[in-house]
Amino acid sequence: MTRVAIVEGDGIGHEVIPVARKVLELLHPEYEYFPVEVGYHRWEMTGCPCADRDIADLKSADAILFGAVTTPPMKDYQSVVLRIRKALDLFANLRPVKGTGFDIMIVRENTEGLYSGSEEISDDRATTLRVVTREGTERIVRSAIRLAKQRRGKLTIGHKANVLKSDVLFRDICLAESKAAGISYNDKFIDALALDVLQHPASYDVIVTTNIFGDILSDTTSYLVGGLGLIPSANIGDCYALFEPVHGSAPDIAGRNIANPIAALRSAGMLLAYCGDSIGLDRIESAIQEVLATGIKTRDLGGSTGTREFGDAVLHMLHRK
Ligand code: NAD
Ligand code: IPM
Ligand code: MN
Numbered sequence: 199m200t201r202v203a204i205v206e207g208d209g210i211g212h213e214v215i216p217v218a219r220k221v222l223e224l225l226h227p228e229y230e231y232f233p234v235e236v237g238y239h240r241w242e243m244t245g246c247p248c249a250d251r252d253i254a255d256l257k258s259a260d261a262i263l264f265g266a267v268t269t270p271p272m273k274d275y276q277s278v279v280l281r282i283r284k285a286l287d288l289f290a291n292l293r294p295v296k297g298t299g300f301d302i303m304i305v306r307e308n309t310e311g312l313y314s315g316s317e318e319i320s321d322d323r324a325t326t327l328r329v330v331t332r333e334g335t336e337r338i339v340r341s342a343i344r345l346a347k348q349r350r351g352k353l354t355i356g357h358k359a360n361v362l363k364s365d366v367l368f369r370d371i372c373l374a375e376s377k378a379a380g381i382s383y384n385d386k387f388i389d390a391l392a393l394d395v396l397q398h399p400a401s402y403d404v405i406v407t408t409n410i411f412g413d414i415l416s417d418t419t420s421y422l423v424g425g426l427g428l429i430p431s432a433n434i435g436d437c438y439a440l441f442e443p444v445h446g447s448a449p450d451i452a453g454r455n456i457a458n459p460i461a462a463l464r465s466a467g468m469l470l471a472y473c474g475d476s477i478g479l480d481r482i483e484s485a486i487q488e489v490l491a492t493g494i495k496t497r498d499l500g501g502s503t504g505t506r507e508f509g510d511a512v513l514h515m516l517h518r519k
Pocket of ligand 2: 279444446
């Protein structure tokens with residue numbers, strides 16, 4: 199039986215994940231769903247944001263639906279989501295940004311780069327080691343190439359090799375692998391790429407880049423489709439997979455039933471495709487489009503529908519088919 203771990207996390211995770219869970223339960227009542235509680239609230243209550251036991255529970259699932267967790271900028275607090283990505287070796291972070299006339303897949307390396315975890319801080323100096331390895335780069339660029347071949351066959355490599363030695367290695371491996379794979383490819387400095395993707399989104403297919411560049415690029419690119427409430431993501435490794443919106447816990451709007459649940463719904467759709475139900479992914483997307491077409495929208499898209507009510511409208515649309 200397919201087992202799905204449900205992690206609401208913090209903030210709007212408690213609002214958007216229940217919406218996505220209802221849709222999963224409607225489409226797959228035969229799956230087993232079980233909650234795993236991790237995050238900042240859990241830390242406030244117990245002093246531990248995520249225990250080894252929670253990691254074991256997550257590993258016992260076939261797939262994980264994850265909301266978002268609050269990560270306070272405190273010296274000793276370790277981000278739960280980063281811990282999970284590392285513990286489950288979820289090396290490929292896929293972030294699709296799709297709108298009228300463009301369809302971009304950002305493939306973000308998810309385990310190394312500036313998120314190596316190799317850091318030091320004192321009162322006067324702090325350092326973070328940016329680690330790029332051949333093994334880490336080969337596996338992410340090969341994932342990106344596989345995706346490009348299933349799509350429009352074009353790969354763009356985003357880097358900053360003009361100043362960073364770590365990106366010289368990243369760029370050179372990506373170029374060599376792309377050439378060997380016989381796909382169409384180019385490379386761009388990440389700062390110029392960030393603007394060009396906003397100006398000419400239609401000229402992009404798959405973009406592969408390092409950890410923090412992919413983080414920033416996915417938030418900025420969400421501007422093309424109406425913001426963070428819309429972009430889902432998949433974190434995929436060889437053994438495990440976690441699906442989450444690109445957005446965070448949004449404390450500024452949490453608890454008000456105004457968050458857009460579309461990113462969470464689309465993340466649930468990606469989860470279904472990973473579990474072998476690509477039709478489920480398409481059904482969720484069609485239902486979202488049909489609801490939006492009737493003018494039902496959350497506040498970030500200029501509407502006034504609440505999070506729960508938008509979810510109910512999607513459920514209603516799915517029931518009718
Ligand atoms: P954020 O993504 O939570 O919010 C940025 C802005 O976008 C806010 O104004 C917010 O209201 C808006 N927004 C986000 N999601 C929305 C939605 N679904 N509908 C409507 N508006 C939405 O980023 P932040 O404010 O920089 O970070 C808040 C917290 O979330 C931090 O603690 C951060 O570390 C954490 N975070 C967690 C994850 C994760 O767990 N995967 C991801 C990003 C940020
Ligand atoms: C994301 C978030 C995380 C990241 C943070 C919360 C650790 O910004 O998933 O985009 O930087 O990867
Ligand atoms: Mn981010």
